Amino acid sequence: MGLAPEERRTGFPTKPDMALKRSVAGSVGARVPMSGIRTPSASSVGRLAELGVSSEPIQAFLRIRPDNHDSQMDPYLKAVSETEAVLNPPSDASVRRYARLRHAAQAPTKYTFSRVFAPMPCESPKEAQESFFQRTTLSPVKDLLEGKNSLVFTYGVTNSGKTYTVQGNDKPGEAGILPRTMDVIFNSIQGRECNKAVRPMGLTGVQPGVSDPSKSLLASRPRAKLRPGMGRAADMGSGQAGVPEPLTTDPTTLDVHPDYRYSVWVSYVEVYNEKLYDLLEAPMPSLLARSDAARDEAEEKPSGPARRPLLLKSEVESGGKYVGGLKEIKVNSIHEAREILRCGQENRTVFSTMANRSSSRSHSVFTIKILRELTSVQLGERDVSGLSRKYFVSRLSIVDLAGSERIANTDVSAGPRLKEAGSINKSLMCLGQCLETMRKNQLRAGIVSPCDARMALSSSRSDDTRKRRQSIVPFRHSKLTELFQSFFMGDGKVVMIVNVNPYGTGYEESANVMRFSAMAKEVGIQVSAAPGPAPGSADVSSLSLVSQAESDHDEEVDEDTDEFVNMLLEENERLRQRCERAESLCQTLEKTVRDEMAQHMEEALSHMRQYYERQLQAEIDASDAFLDRKIDLLARMTRAAPQESSFTSSETDDESVSAAPVLQSNASRVNQTPRASAPTKPTDLAGSADESQDGLILPHTPSPQKRMRRLGARAVQNDDMERLVHHMDTEPTPSHSLRRALR
Template identity: 30%
Template sequence: MQSISVYNLEKSDHLSFLRARDPSILSGNFGARLEKARTNLLQDIAENESEDVEDDKYIQIYLRIKYVDSIDEIYKIDSNTIHCSISTSTSHSNKSLKDVASIVKKFTFTQIYQPATTQEEIFNMIVKPKVFKFINGENSTLMSYGASGSGKTFTIVGTVQEPGIIPRTLEYLFRTLPQLSEVPLVKPNQSGSVDVLDQPSAQEEVHVRNRLLSIANQTIDEGHTNTYREMQNRLSGEPVGILDNLTNVTLAVWVSFSEIYNENIYDLLTPIQKQKSIARPKLKLASFNENTYIRDLTNVSVSSGIEAYQILQYGLHNLQYASTSINPHSSRSHCIFTIRIAQVANTSVSRLNYFNFCDLAGSERLKKTLNVGDRLKESNKINTSLLVLGRCISCIRENQKKNVNKMIPYRESKLTRLFQRALSGNESICMIVNMNPAIDMFEESLHALNFSAIAKDVVVKRTPLKLKTKNRFSTYLQSKNLFKDNTEEEAEETEVTRLHDIIDKLYTELENLSRRFVERESKIREEVIKEQDAIIDDMKQYHQKQIAAQDARHQRHIEELRDLFQTSKEESEVINISSSSDEEDDMNKNRCEGLHQQSDVLLMKLADKDEEIATLKNHVGDMTISHGQVQQQIDTYKAEVSTLKTDLSHKENEITDLKRLLNDAEVAYREMQSNYEQQMNDLVQENYKLTEDNSELLAQVEQYSKMYLETD
């Protein structure tokens, strides 16, 4: 990129060496140019940069205090230092206050901004210099940190009446850059380099942008767009940097918007399905040439600030929000809005720079939010990722101070893995810590202040970029001492990334196997029950058929016996009437006795059949009782399963409580460690002072001894 000059318009009829160009969106970025510059401001800019070298060695941490009616007396602000008076009435978790009334802790920041500080002042004093360096090739990351309800999103995004950092950055950026073509000719790729687009690909990118803008216009409130235009008019008179002699350089600006929700990454520029049953696609992290990026994340080309702002508002519309007891509009995820500048020169020199704006979700305490269900799960994920962020920064500080190589747990959270280069001090990074000075938010504010105290000690390492070509474009880049930005297109993924992917796949397979096992077990249980029911039904039908057959045979035997008995009775009566002789009477008696015997035999058989029928009926009753017992066992098993599920839920709640207690314990431990280090430093300084006093006393004793000897 070529040299930069800054202009301003003092009078309509007289041009000085400063001239503010009109907004690019309203006037096409064209303005009067000077025939001859009165002075070269590059030297002044270089001098200002040299003055900031000392501050740039460390991560810049700014404190912004949220507006309240009155700041409590527990906070005292002295220049860039804030003093907190910790007592039993303000902190219930600090166990070091048993024997003292209160402890005063002090925290020093790069700058402290009082509640009366406006959005415009925050942007001009913190962000504008970084945007200027971003245009000149420096990658930057800005994070907004603080407890829930402390004003993080207000600082980053703002409101309709008071636009935040990102809208002002977009306006300043597009007022500084030349008028961009609506058809992008270059595009950043996932490897961190720049691709030159052919005509069909460029038109496809234009189609993607227009489609997204059309959806955004139907979704977002028109008041946001009108507010942005009003902001353009207010900022039209401020000076901006102008890039000259860019005939050999092709520029394009791309934006992306993502969120990390429950440790899953989602694309906020992907239209949300109307059917709630269709889940949002989850994105994964990948690494290339030591750069971590979000795979398949949507990048949209923008040619003006208003287009970028509309896309920003569309992404905010898709962001996860929920109401809690301390914040009715609480962000439930970490959101990352990224601006990329892709540029290619005719000499085949390409560059890709990015500016990340990260709005971190607020840390929460369960006893205040009273979250349950999904809100509780979200809080646990948020607190865990912020805890990992604090651990990473603490390990980085320890490694730099003690010159050791302790393992830094970047991979325990997607947030820290994504910003690994920035957190480790290899890129420009700053953090705006937002604090709510209300007395009921003291513990949350103290936690944020302790975190910032650790982050402020991280050293930023800067490595100059070495370009191969020696044309005017590359000479300017070298003269500005730009920083390293990996642009190689061919490199293999690291072994750690490969192993991490394997672990992710194994976890996925384990979850699939567990789910398949549960489904298979349930299916087998249902099949066994169905088979038992079928066997019992078949046995019932078989025995019912046997009973029916026995009843039919029994009825036939009864009818035969009745017919035989009736015949015997008739014959007996005939014999009694017709017989006259004794011999005939004897014969008839014998015959009647024989018939009676046959009748008795038949009656015995009938009784046997009745007994057999009763046995069969009892057997059927036993089968019915057995079926009832099986069904009772099934109901008992279902009740046991329900009890086990309840116990599992209780155990999960206990685990959640234990994790929360562990997190609080770790925070308390870090606080105790910080207090111990402070006390040790005070003791060392006191010891050093005593040593100096002792040395002075010894010197005085020797001097008096010499004087005494001389007098003698």
């Protein structure tokens, strides 16, 4: 079918295209847009078949819930054949308006399934449950007894009938696929039970040991009100007046291999808020027995012993994951099986929502393991290593998924309910992403061989090869998909049961479910062809390339196609930009700080300069004053010298004579000092005044001979002194000279 570019991109018809098809088709029964359905040639299963790879598509069964008689609406989903159903937009105006707002697909859309189960007026609920089991789950049960693994899971919006399908109810004959599975197993292995002390271990292994205790679990259960669908064996076996009634069981019996003896082991795990809990763990006070408010309170502040979340572990041999520490209980009869189911179901976190009075708020995974003992192999008493030659494990997991839901429809706008809804929607979305990625990988595997694809992953980066690379399947993004991983990787068959309530208001959610199923049924699962003794260690398919790529080439991803990788790249880009912005901000801040620091330094330097200039100025002034005083003194002494020489003693003459050369030297120093060197400190100048070397104070009395010589020279010296005084008057002062030097 030729698709418009937009149609190819989104997978849904574009508006003009739809209008054309409507005008051609005219009615539902004729040609309708194949929204969400790929043509057979585009199917990845077809591709794998063309390549000679044996694979089975995920089997998808559609179950349409019957009207509960209070609905005023026409059903928006109708079966048109045994394998096809048509989704019509609801006729109710308000719902249609809502749908138009939210979604463009207004035309009827046909979907194909492995089989469609629609309510039939002629069929009683008992018959409906029975025939549904026979046509959907009996085959995986047969496989289980033959040593093959299978996964059966229900998918649908809340209140669509998933739990009813899995568990059924306690009315006679309305048991769901899970209790019926147990019935058929015990019917089939009757008389061929294995009672050896060997138990399963991990996914596929065996070890010596006995069953985890179940007696205390069963004995301590309060006889509480049962969850719909959970008939207690003892209750079912007793009439109202205490008269025992026969337990209604499925009578189907399958042939089993005569060479084997069998034991049945069960475990029950719940995925609640992305945590794994053992539903067969010690008894909890029944949540169902409480009021809604009390349940909420108990959930917020658990009063009893807190539940211990379990961890997933990897099994090297099979490459799959199993829940570490999960109780595995050996079941010996149908009655015991029903009782254990009831206990587990009561532990399951069930709260009322607006949409469904008894809504499952978690995903529950009930796993039945069949341990087959090959009677022909004889082992020594202590031959532990030989166990794997004699005992083989196969498993069937039946999963009741919590309903995907629109928060507005379900009164979960706050508190723990909102968190639950978020976890549920996230894990279901992740399941869809895993299947979609697998489908794309398988389509690509049809273009290049796995070997080429791996080479392309490691070497070439050209656009062409990038498009052909295998994307990582995001199994690790949720606990649910991690649990499913081994099945999707080729560990066994996968059966999907799609539940739809066509009378509900959730048209858009149901349409999403239909699209999901259309996509899922195109995914091929390569299952081991022969029922080998250890199916868990089956050869790896082309799908295992995904696993290999996941572990070995985590860094090598297909940026073009893997949504998660794209999201990571976008996030990376966002963080890089933030980093760049932060770096530039840092640089700006650093520059600002540096500028401020420089400014502060300049100011500090300028203050220092001013301080030292002031200091210098003060010293210069002091020096000027000192010199002025000296010169005054000298001038006075010089003027007084002639008079003194005639009247005073020879000592005074001696002083005058001896002062002349000193004055001359001082005068030359006064003339030279300011120009030649830095100003002398005032303290030095003051100090020099007291010293004899400056010639102003003459400590020693000269000898008579010296006095005579000096008196002879007096006339010349008086002339000199006059010249000096004249010089001092005309020359600039030292302070002036110093100032000039500083400038």
